[in-house]
Amino acid sequence: MTETANLGRIIDDRYRIVRKIADGGMATVYEAVDIRLDRNVAVKVMHTQLAQGPHREQFIERFHREARSAAAIANPHIVQVYDTGEVDGRNYLVMEYVHGINLRYEMNQQGTFTVRETLRVVAETLDGLAAAHRAGVVHRDIKPENILLNDRGHVQITDFGLAKAASQATLSTTGMLLGTAAYLAPEMIEHNLATPQGDLYSVGIMAWEMLAGEPPFQSDNPVTMVFKHVHEDVPPIASRCPGIDPEVSRFISLLTMRSVEARPQNAMEAQQVLRGIVANLPMSAWQYRLDPNEHDATDSGAMSTSGLVAQPAASSRSATMADPNGGQRHDDSDNNHAELSPAPAPTTADRPSSSTAPTQPGVNATSVLKPQTGQQTQPRSVSSQDAFTQAISTAADTAATASPAAGHARDGKRPRSKTPIIIAVVLTLVLAASGGGSAWWYYLGPGSYWTMPKPTDLSCDNGKACTIKDVSWNSFRSTLNVAGIPFSVAQEYSDTVAEGNIISTTPALVGSRISKRNAGNVTVTVSKGVQQSTIPADIMDASTENGKDPLTALDKAGFTNVSHNSNNDDYSLTVPKDALLSISPDPGTTMNHNDEVSVTLSLGPMPVNMPDIVGKTKDEAQALFDSLKLQATYTEEYSDTVARGSIISASQSVGTQLHWGDSVSVVVSKGPQTVTLPDVTGKSTSEATAMLKALGLEVKVSAPLGDLTHTVRLQSPSAGQQVRVRDEQGNKTVITLTVV
Numbered sequence: 001m002t003e004t005a006n007l008g009r010i011i012d013d014r015y016r017i018v019r020k021i022a023d024g025g026m027a028t029v030y031e032a033v034d035i036r037l038d039r040n041v042a043v044k045v046m047h048t049q050l051a052q053g054p055h056r057e058q059f060i061e062r063f064h065r066e067a068r069s070a071a072a073i074a075n076p077h078i079v080q081v082y083d084t085g086e087v088d089g090r091n092y093l094v095m096e097y098v099h100g101i102n103l104r105y106e107m108n109q110q111g112t113f114t115v116r117e118t119l120r121v122v123a124e125t126l127d128g129l130a131a132a133h134r135a136g137v138v139h140r141d142i143k144p145e146n147i148l149l150n151d152r153g154h155v156q157i158t159d160f161g162l163a164k165a166a167s168q169a170t171l172s173t174t175g176m177l178l179g180t181a182a183y184l185a186p187e188m189i190e191h192n193l194a195t196p197q198g199d200l201y202s203v204g205i206m207a208w209e210m211l212a213g214e215p216p217f218q219s220d221n222p223v224t225m226v227f228k229h230v231h232e233d234v235p236p237i238a239s240r241c242p243g244i245d246p247e248v249s250r251f252i253s254l255l256t257m258r259s260v261e262a263r264p265q266n267a268m269e270a271q272q273v274l275r276g277i278v279a280n281l282p283m284s285a286w287q288y289r290l291d292p293n294e295h296d297a298t299d300s301g302a303m304s305t306s307g308l309v310a311q312p313a314a315s316s317r318s319a320t321m322a323d324p325n326g327g328q329r330h331d332d333s334d335n336n337h338a339e340l341s342p343a344p345a346p347t348t349a350d351r352p353s354s355s356t357a358p359t360q361p362g363v364n365a366t367s368v369l370k371p372q373t374g375q376q377t378q379p380r381s382v383s384s385q386d387a388f389t390q391a392i393s394t395a396a397d398t399a400a401t402a403s404p405a406a407g408h409a410r411d412g413k414r415p416r417s418k419t420p421i422i423i424a425v426v427l428t429l430v431l432a433a434s435g436g437g438s439a440w441w442y443y444l445g446p447g448s449y450w451t452m453p454k455p456t457d458l459s460c461d462n463g464k465a466c467t468i469k470d471v472s473w474n475s476f477r478s479t480l481n482v483a484g485i486p487f488s489v490a491q492e493y494s495d496t497v498a499e500g501n502i503i504s505t506t507p508a509l510v511g512s513r514i515s516k517r518n519a520g521n522v523t524v525t526v527s528k529g530v531q532q533s534t535i536p537a538d539i540m541d542a543s544t545e546n547g548k549d550p551l552t553a554l555d556k557a558g559f560t561n562v563s564h565n566s567n568n569d570d571y572s573l574t575v576p577k578d579a580l581l582s583i584s585p586d587p588g589t590t591m592n593h594n595d596e597v598s599v600t601l602s603l604g605p606m607p608v609n610m611p612d613i614v615g616k617t618k619d620e621a622q623a624l625f626d627s628l629k630l631q632a633t634y635t636e637e638y639s640d641t642v643a644r645g646s647i648i649s650a651s652q653s654v655g656t657q658l659h660w661g662d663s664v665s666v667v668v669s670k671g672p673q674t675v676t677l678p679d680v681t682g683k684s685t686s687e688a689t690a691m692l693k694a695l696g697l698e699v700k701v702s703a704p705l706g707d708l709t710h711t712v713r714l715q716s717p718s719a720g721q722q723v724r725v726r727d728e729q730g731n732k733t734v735i736t737l738t739v740v
């Protein structure tokens with residue numbers, strides 16, 4: 001779709017293209033009319049080279065992901081995303097059309113701002129970021145170019161990382177990221193760590209610049225600027241604005257602390273701090289504005305460095321910015337508004353690549369943050385989170401009995417040094433004069449080697465070593481093929497690098513040289529993802545090798561995160577010691593080798609002490625055995641001393657340590673042994689004696705008349721009686737035989 005062909009075109013039977021607004025790093029933005037709802041919208045269409053390039057899927061996914069992030073945030077200070085679709089094979093987004101300018105343009109016009117104007121922008125920016133942070137979204141690129149001021153003077157945040165994601169540039173390759181470097185948090189620069197605290201750092205730097213008329217760190221060298229953000233503390237704003245209220249200075253210092261932990265955790269916490277300051281800020285403090293003379297007096301201080309910070313190039317500006325100042329303009333249907341005269345010549349940040357569009361009709365670019373004298377501001381509905389920004393306006397308006405000092409325009413950017421160009425020209429002439437330029441190129445110079453390219457999805461900080469790791473191999477392979485660099489590939493498992501991404505390369509650093517001679521090539525190790533392991537299916541069977549030693553079995557299977565808390569191990573009557581009582585997940589499960597496997601082991605049978613059962617009844621003894629999970633075997637014996645049914649003895653002595661399941665032999669009393677006396681009268685003395693002794697009885701022979709016949713005439717006790725074999729003392733019962 002060319003710009004001319006687009007005009008008047010209707011996309012998806014709904015959005016009629018009116019005009020081209022701007023080009024961004026990822027997309028072109030058009031003003032359009034939603035003919036279904038009769039409203040102006042901004043339509044952002046992805047560039048053809050991205051939508052049809054080798055990394056098409058990657059860019060489309062990022063386009064959609066960022067769109068979903070922005071659409072999920074409902075807040076009056078966030079530019080809304082209405083719709084998404086595809087036209088001519090290119091994805092597009094339909095966004096809210098903002099009437100107004102961006103903060104960068106306003107900063108260029110005013111130079112400095114009052115505390116009231118600054119805190120109002122900060123408060124509304126924090127309100128929008130709070131909604132984003134609650135939704136789990138980090139903006140990552142807060143800067144004046146992405147803060148739109150609508151025609152009511154209220155903040156609307158745009159570009160949640162879209163242009164930044166598309167540019168894939170280092171700090172030295174585009175003006176866009178060079179300008180962004182002035183607002184990047186140290187952890188983003190040093191570790192590429194995007195956090196809510198990083199957004200707050202950017203807000204603090206932006207507030208610092210609004211009050212002081214320039215950012216705290218200035219340099220035309222991006223490496224120097226990055227170094228300062230990482231290794232130096234942001235000076236208090238009071239060092240540049242001596243008359244500012246100390247609480248305001250401390251708040252900005254809080255947002256710009258070098259340590260992530262020292263800043264508020266998110267925009268919600270920062271809002272709470274700001275509310276406390278606003279509630280107690282004296283009326284006089286609201287109107288403070290840096291005096292130009294006061295500002296000039298500090299220019300020679302330690303804060304100054306050579307040059308001004310470079311601003312983002314036009315090609316990388318936010319794709320939702322319509323005008324040279326970043327606002328979006330829509331031509332009112334009645335066309336009765338007179339357009340403002342062009343603003344002073346914009347800086348690099350505000351100079352678009354296409355023709356410059358005028359400011360939104362009816363918007364005074366130099367006073368958009370405050371209502372004009374004698375004018376009534378239009379009422380607007382305010383969210384509960386945003387209510388305290390009205391308090392800022394109310395308190396400041398009460399204090400504003402006199403007009404604030406007029407702002408002074410920021411000085412223009414210094415001309416870029418021509419020294420590098422001169423050096424390059426001189427070097428070229430020297431080589432040409434020597435006559436050896438061609439030989440040098442092919443054998444010693446750039447023609448003798450390849451340069452290790454930067455993967456398109458890798459972020460690198462200029463001036464620092466940039467290691468190729470955890471980026472898409474498919475994408476980088478295309479890059480190597482296009483560059484004609486030979487490569488070899490190996491695959492390894494990785495716990496930290498996703499499948500299909502690069503674990504390491506040789507050489508490892510972007511910009512390294514690969515010799516074209518001696519079979520030089522790039523070695524790439526690609527992740528196979530996290531290694532998979534399977535829990536042995538027989539690990540619960542204590543009769544198998546795996547079941548006998550489950551911890552060793554899991555280790556051999558490749559598991560590296562086995563959770564075993566010995567305090568949870570338990571005794572078991574049936575499971576041997578060190579075998580499994582339980583395991584989670586179940587046996588046979590295949591999973592990441594570093595996922596947690598929880599096991600509980602058996603301590604084996606529990607140790608118990610042999611109870612005292614002698615003299616107890618059999619039932620009483622059995623109850624004790626049951627409670628101790630002991631196995632008892634019983635035999636019976638006669639006992640002259642232990643009552644029938646009571647325990648005479650056991651195979652284990654009292655107190656002996658046993659274990660669940662051990663066996664104990666127990667002897668139960670049958671009571672005293674008895675016999676029925678036989679009739680031995682008439683039998684010979686010897687025969688009768690033998691019969692009675694066979695029954696265990698003692699025999700006493702009495703012969704009062706002499707033993708002439710050796711025959712038993714009487715027996716006592718008499719025949720047929722039941723008698724004990726022994727008495728309670730264990731003595732045999734005596735049977736008396738009378739013989740004649």
